[in-house]
Amino acid sequence: MSKEIYKQQDELAKFIERHTGRDGFHETAIPGLSFIRHSSVTGPIYGVQNPSLCIVAQGMKETLLAQDRFRYGPADYLVASVDLPITGEVTEASADIPYLCFKLEFTQSQILHVLSDSEIRVSLKQNAKRAMFVSQTESFMLEAVYRLVRLLDYPKDIPVLAPLFIKEILYRVLQGQHGISLEQTAIEGNSASRIRDVIEEITSNYDKSFRVEELAEIANMSVASLHRHFKEVTAMSPIQFQKQLRLQEARRMLLSESTDVTDTALRVGYESASQFSREYSRMFGFPPREDIRRLRGKYDQRIKV
Structure with missing residues (x-):
């Protein structure tokens, strides 16, 4: 990592730290922009990664897409170009040096606007590419990212300037090594x-x-x-994709709603509660009831601390 990029990452990390202060997911006043902070490493975190750009300003993370493992830190950024069920894990974080991440969600329409206003050559004949990739962060992108986040200190400027800075950031991604992966999902017909x-x-x-x-x-x-x-x-x-969506939603229901295992299995589309329990255990490592007791116990422990 060059000295210039190191300095830019440090400035971004300090800015995110100032605008978060506590662990968790923090939405901002800029549409689509959020910050994520963890002061310790985490176990597996299951969810659906929507179309977004993630830049780690501090710490390290691994994201698992089926059997593909993406490891990224301050020298890299990760992009998902479609909704993808993933498993994420913060692998480097501490109270003194917390994990800090910039996340910018985007739409296919925004990508199309960038393509239409640029000289990027679009090909409909390219074979489909993986919809998730990690690329090396460059100074030009970090400059645009920092201009965007600084608008949080000048909220009156957000409506006018945020769309311009976001467009520049997406342009940098499209110009990057794996930009074609992002381009493909926006262009109809391929x-x-x-x-x-x-x-x-x-x-x-x-x-x-x-x-x-x-x-x-x-x-x-x-x-x-x-x-x-x-x-x-x-x-x-497609079947594996659907199964991951079902099981992740089932886990959310069991954790946040007063519902039993059989009812949850039926609600997410399973006809057999026993099959649901087997597949749930295979994905999360524990049967449904044990898994939820374990998660709630961890939550209660954090509350006490």
């Missing part, structure tokens, strides 16, 4: 954008059964082609 349509269908109806032939029709592909392109984009099959 295989990646058609897989995006299938992902949206599964995500909106994760609790319903589907036939693979129906998904292939949405993508205007053969079943074999759908499987190949879907796995290339997401690192998993």
Whole structure:
């Protein structure tokens, strides 16, 4: 890491620290922008990574997409170009040097606006790329990022300047080594954008059964082609993708609502509670009831501390 980038990362870390002060997820007054802080390493954190750019200003994190492992810290940034069920884990953090992250969510429309106003050449014939990647952070991007976050100290400027700075940040991503992965999901007509349509269908109806032939029709592909392109984009099959969505939502329900295991299994689309429990244990390491008791115990312990 160059001295210039090190200095920029340090300034970004200090700014995030000033605007958070405590652990957790912090939304900001800038639409789509949030900060994340952890003062200790974490166990696996399950969730759906929406289209977003994450820059670690301090600390280190690993994100698991199926069997793909992405490790990134202050020298890197991570991008997800579609909704993806992932497992994240903060691997370097302490009370003195907390994990600090900048997260900027974006839409396909924003990507299209950047492409339409730039000279980036778009190809519809490229094979689908993985919808998650890590790239090296460059000074130009960090300059735009810092200009964006500083608007939090000048809220009257946010409506006018934030869209401009966000556009510049996305332009830098598109110009980067893996920018084509982001470009593909925004441009209609190529295989990646058609897989995006299938992902949206599964995500909106994760609790319903589907036939693979129906998904292939949405993508205007053969079943074999759908499987190949879907796995290339997401690192998993459509069935595996749906299963992860179901189990993550089930865990959220069990933790936040007064519902039993059987009822939860039915609500997320399982016909068999025993199958649900087996797959839940395989994904989270514990049967549903034990897992929720364990999570609540950790939460209660943090409250006492």
